[in-house]
Amino acid sequence: MSILDNSGDIILDCVLTETGRKRLSTGQFSISKFALGDDEIDYGLYQKNHASGSAYYDLQILQTPVLEAFTARNAAINYGLISISNNNLLYMPSIKRNLKIPGKSVFDKHNVIYLAVNDGATYSALVTLFGGASGGGSNFVLQAGSTTGGQAIMLESGLDTSAISGTPANKQNYLVSQGLQETTFSISVDNRFMATVLGPTSNSIFNNNGASGEANVNFILGAQALVSRDTSVRNHSIAAIRAVNNNVYFRTTDATLDTATSAIAGPRGSATAFSLDTRPITSDSFTRFGVTGRTITGDASGNTYSYIDSVVYVRGTYCEHQLTVRIIKKD
Amino acid sequence: MPVRSYEPLAPNTDVTTTRTFLHEVLPLTGSILSGTYGKFMAEGNIKNFTHGMFQSVYDYPYLSSSTNHIFDLTCGYDESTAALSSSSNTMNAKKINMYNEFAQVLLGFTGSDNTVRMFESDLKLDGVGRMDAVYIVSFSRLLTKDQIKKNSFQMTVGTGSYASPFTITGGGAGDGDAATKVLQDANARTDGAGINTCLGGDYGILFSSSNPSITDEGCGVVFYQAGIAVISASVFTKSPANSAPVPITDFAGTANYAANMTPAQTLATSSISGNCDAFRHRIQNIQFNNTTEINSTIYFCRVPHNKFNYSSNPTYLSGSKIRVKNVGADTPISYITTVGLYNASNELLAVAKLSEPLKKTPENELTIRVRLDY
Numbered sequence A: 001m002s003i004l005d006n007s008g009d010i011i012l013d014c015v016l017t018e019t020g021r022k023r024l025s026t027g028q029f030s031i032s033k034f035a036l037g038d039d040e041i042d043y044g045l046y047q048k049n050h051a052s053g054s055a056y057y058d059l060q061i062l063q064t065p066v067l068e069a070f071t072a073r074n075a076a077i078n079y080g081l082i083s084i085s086n087n088n089l090l091y092m093p094s095i096k097r098n099l100k101i102p103g104k105s106v107f108d109k110h111n112v113i114y115l116a117v118n119d120g121a122t123y124s125a126l127v128t129l130f131g132g133a134s135g136g137g138s139n140f141v142l143q144a145g146s147t148t149g150g151q152a153i154m155l156e157s158g159l160d161t162s163a164i165s166g167t168p169a170n171k172q173n174y175l176v177s178q179g180l181q182e183t184t185f186s187i188s189v190d191n192r193f194m195a196t197v198l199g200p201t202s203n204s205i206f207n208n209n210g211a212s213g214e215a216n217v218n219f220i221l222g223a224q225a226l227v228s229r230d231t232s233v234r235n236h237s238i239a240a241i242r243a244v245n246n247n248v249y250f251r252t253t254d255a256t257l258d259t260a261t262s263a264i265a266g267p268r269g270s271a272t273a274f275s276l277d278t279r280p281i282t283s284d285s286f287t288r289f290g291v292t293g294r295t296i297t298g299d300a301s302g303n304t305y306s307y308i309d310s311v312v313y314v315r316g317t318y319c320e321h322q323l324t325v326r327i328i329k330k331d
Numbered sequence B: 001m002p003v004r005s006y007e008p009l010a011p012n013t014d015v016t017t018t019r020t021f022l023h024e025v026l027p028l029t030g031s032i033l034s035g036t037y038g039k040f041m042a043e044g045n046i047k048n049f050t051h052g053m054f055q056s057v058y059d060y061p062y063l064s065s066s067t068n069h070i071f072d073l074t075c076g077y078d079e080s081t082a083a084l085s086s087s088s089n090t091m092n093a094k095k096i097n098m099y100n101e102f103a104q105v106l107l108g109f110t111g112s113d114n115t116v117r118m119f120e121s122d123l124k125l126d127g128v129g130r131m132d133a134v135y136i137v138s139f140s141r142l143l144t145k146d147q148i149k150k151n152s153f154q155m156t157v158g159t160g161s162y163a164s165p166f167t168i169t170g171g172g173a174g175d176g177d178a179a180t181k182v183l184q185d186a187n188a189r190t191d192g193a194g195i196n197t198c199l200g201g202d203y204g205i206l207f208s209s210s211n212p213s214i215t216d217e218g219c220g221v222v223f224y225q226a227g228i229a230v231i232s233a234s235v236f237t238k239s240p241a242n243s244a245p246v247p248i249t250d251f252a253g254t255a256n257y258a259a260n261m262t263p264a265q266t267l268a269t270s271s272i273s274g275n276c277d278a279f280r281h282r283i284q285n286i287q288f289n290n291t292t293e294i295n296s297t298i299y300f301c302r303v304p305h306n307k308f309n310y311s312s313n314p315t316y317l318s319g320s321k322i323r324v325k326n327v328g329a330d331t332p333i334s335y336i337t338t339v340g341l342y343n344a345s346n347e348l349l350a351v352a353k354l355s356e357p358l359k360k361t362p363e364n365e366l367t368i369r370v371r372l373d374y
Helices: A018-025 A122-129 A168-176 A283-289 B092-106 B263-269 B272-281
Strands: A012-016 A033-037 A094-097 A113-116 A141-143 A153-158 A184-190 A194-200 A205-207 A216-218 A221-225 A236-242 A268-278 A291-294 A305-315 A320-330 B015-029 B046-048 B055-058 B069-077 B133-139 B154-158 B180-184 B195-198 B201-206 B220-223 B228-232 B283-303 B334-342 B348-360 B366-373
Touching: A012 A018, A012 B366, A018 B348, A033 B283, A094 A320, A113 A122, A122 A141, A122 A320, A141 A268, A168 A268, A184 A194, A184 A268, A194 A236, A221 A236, A221 A268, A236 A268, A283 A291, A283 A305, B046 B272, B055 B272, B069 B092, B069 B272, B092 B133, B092 B228, B092 B272, B133 B263, B133 B272, B154 B228, B263 B272, B272 B283, B283 B334, B334 B366, B348 B366
Parallel strands: A113 A141, A113 A320
Antiparallel strands: A012 B348, A033 B334, A094 A153, A153 A268, A184 A236, A184 A305, A194 A221, A194 A268, A205 A216, A291 A305, A305 A320, B015 B283, B046 B055, B055 B069, B069 B133, B133 B228, B154 B180, B154 B283, B195 B201, B201 B220, B220 B228, B283 B366, B334 B348
């Protein structure tokens, strides 16, 4: 994949994708819509206060070399341009991990989320390794398929800025009335290893309605089947999970800050939590797609593990978040 | 699926189809055909087969992985031509087979007995002006693509001595003749004039003049879609002063053959590959334009002023604040680098990249013309 020559007129380099060729071969090639992407652009290069004036604001962006088209279905438009009718938006929602509620939210270890296969041994071995049940070890491990008592991957969406306080009025003005509040989240997982996604049921709550503004969080998880193929990432399928109304608010009367509960600094829109259940994974699969016989840093027990690292994509209407999940099994 | 917005393409207003013809000039110099890649008759770019029915010419020694097949050569004659066909001839049956194979594929059959049509030196199919003995140059599809462009084919052959086929070296018979003949489809036109059509597609007559008169006889035919040139052995003649043309006497010469021989003698006594070598030795140049027919679908991706002004690119936000804005009233800006074409199931079927980013704001509208060629 080389860089397109940008020394002359603007040219367009077009190729059929692997899916396009497949559809062409079966007589099902029918283009009905288009979308636009800007994967190469780093908007951090936009210098809106450039001393030389507005002509220089986006000079570096416009000089960005663009890579030639390639055929993989998952690498063309990872981040698309989006249409929002309101031209006066200054903020758009982001998705963030919530790592503030021990006992509810699973934390990263070694920059990944540990997902122990449900074999009756791996989960307890990892909990022991990461500090023991009483020492918070369970905060770092998900047990595959567990719907009760365990941790979940907790996410919030909203405006992550301290410039706007997270009041109900701001939530209404900046998110709800603009159509920027998520109603569902799409979880895209590798269907070779994951069987189901466990998402929140309708009884789940996420607020800070404790007496002094303490967290009141309870996600009750239920299985959500992988209902559709992810057309943009190979071997991935999607489950749609519920977006719970994020009712963590800033209140001057609260002794506990709203940001003690929420990862979002400003108005919050939605929250969700999910866990994962794995398919039976053979040692051959661990060998092919991951590693086997590895010790984990800090483990003096002599245990060895097999694991596969897999990316999970969480998508809202206007934003996306990526997670690395380590599917692990004690040898 | 990733975060993105879609815009529909209306079949009647946003999609159109076109057809264009692309032509390339293909010059094949004779030095590639003989002598460049080894000693004549043992060149590395000439492949002979144990069956001996044709020989293949490559643009580089054929054992190399970077070589390209450019054409095949063979020869043959009609079995009913008593002067040529004889059971005592070398490879007699195979030469007849080669003639018949190309004739029946390109021209078909005729008469109540379904006999194979013979190659003729004009566009009529009346059996008059038959070319009994021919050399057949069958070009690779790599070169001809969809077809040879009409009125572009030229083959220059030498009619001098075997030792110096492209120069007149002495007096005597043929003195004063041009040393070469340029065979060209001078009367063929892309609008269909000067050509005929049969089983093998359109074909035109090769003349040795660039401006043939109506009475001129052709000395070969070229089949445009099939990419095959059929050259009559009678092209290798000389015209002694005030006399009718006579075959050159050293079409094959003693340097490589048992004796000096006319084309007819060579056809009778030498193998097919031996004839191909002698013919190849006399090709100075081949040139034609190929044709590639490109059918295109053009999608006009119209980007309205009020669409695609925001991005889901992670760098678009800094702490949820849009980087390209200072205040909410500032114009949103996005930059387009990629156009994705999707089906109704949101599957990405084709992708187009712009060579440089295009700025998109609510103040402009864009129409991006994406052409898919088939």
